Amino acid sequence: xxxxxxxxSQQLIHKPRGLSSSQLKHLTxxxxxxxxxxxxxxxxxxxxxxxxxxxLRIRQFIVERLKALKASWQVELDAFEDRTPHGTVSFANVxxxxxxxxxxxxxxxxxYDSKYFPRDRHxxxxxxxxxxxxxxxxxxxxxxxxxxxxxxxxxxxxxxSYDLGVPVLxxxxxxxxxxxxxxxDTEANLDRPTVExxxxxxxxxxxxxxxx
Numbered sequence: 001x002x003x004x005x006x007x008x009s010q011q012l013i014h015k016p017r018g019l020s021s022s023q024l025k026h027l028t029x030x031x032x033x034x035x036x037x038x039x040x041x042x043x044x045x046x047x048x049x050x051x052x053x054x055x056l057r058i059r060q061f062i063v064e065r066l067k068a069l070k071a072s073w074q075v076e077l078d079a080f081e082d083r084t085p086h087g088t089v090s091f092a093n094v095x096x097x098x099x100x101x102x103x104x105x106x107x108x109x110x111x112y113d114s115k116y117f118p119r120d121r122h123x124x125x126x127x128x129x130x131x132x133x134x135x136x137x138x139x140x141x142x143x144x145x146x147x148x149x150x151x152x153x154x155x156x157x158x159x160x161s162y163d164l165g166v167p168v169l170x171x172x173x174x175x176x177x178x179x180x181x182x183x184x185d186t187e188a189n190l191d192r193p194t195v196e197x198x199x200x201x202x203x204x205x206x207x208x209x210x211x212x
Contacts, residue, residue, distance in 0.1 A: 041137035110135035
């Protein structure tokens with residue numbers, strides 16, 4: 001028998017803390033688009049389908065960057081194998097938890113692997129800039145820019161708890177970008193203002209929801 005999600009009364013009354021205009025400006029000023037682009041995004045623009053050397057290298061890159069932050073994230077790998085049209089393949093999710101003792105959690109997620117495409121006649125590979133190197137770079141920039149705030153947040157009391165059920169908000173373009181799932185999904189076809197705006201939106205959401 002299916003059971004409806006059970007939410008605690010505390011969860012239902014949890015409200016984000018709004019930011020003033022000056023607080024919002026100060027928050028978004030901490031984001032560094034150059035760092036996002038040069039330090040986080042560009043290293044990911046390689047072929048990185050599951051089981052490839054590029055996939056392993058980017059996984060290690062993400063883990064190393066997270067472990068270097070002052071907020072002391074607990075970083076774990078959820079590794080498994082599964083059957084695919086190309087045989088059995090190894091996968092690994094990178095799970096970073098800010099406070100393992102927290103009774104409630106806000107989860108940001110994206111996939112660092114890329115879809116497999118054979119090389120074209122020019123030797124080009126699929127690097128999946130929008131799908132999904134940019135989201136990974138944005139999340140790394142968020143935790144870097146807000147490192148000190150997140151470190152302080154670990155000492156705060158949790159305002160809510162979850163019993164069952166996981167509400168999910170899926171952020172995705174509609175319609176899909178014209179280069180989606182093509183070899184043209186490259187850095188050259190990214191829109192920098194859109195990447196910057198999405199970073200600011202997510203930083204604001206994170207700061208308001210967690211009361212940073």
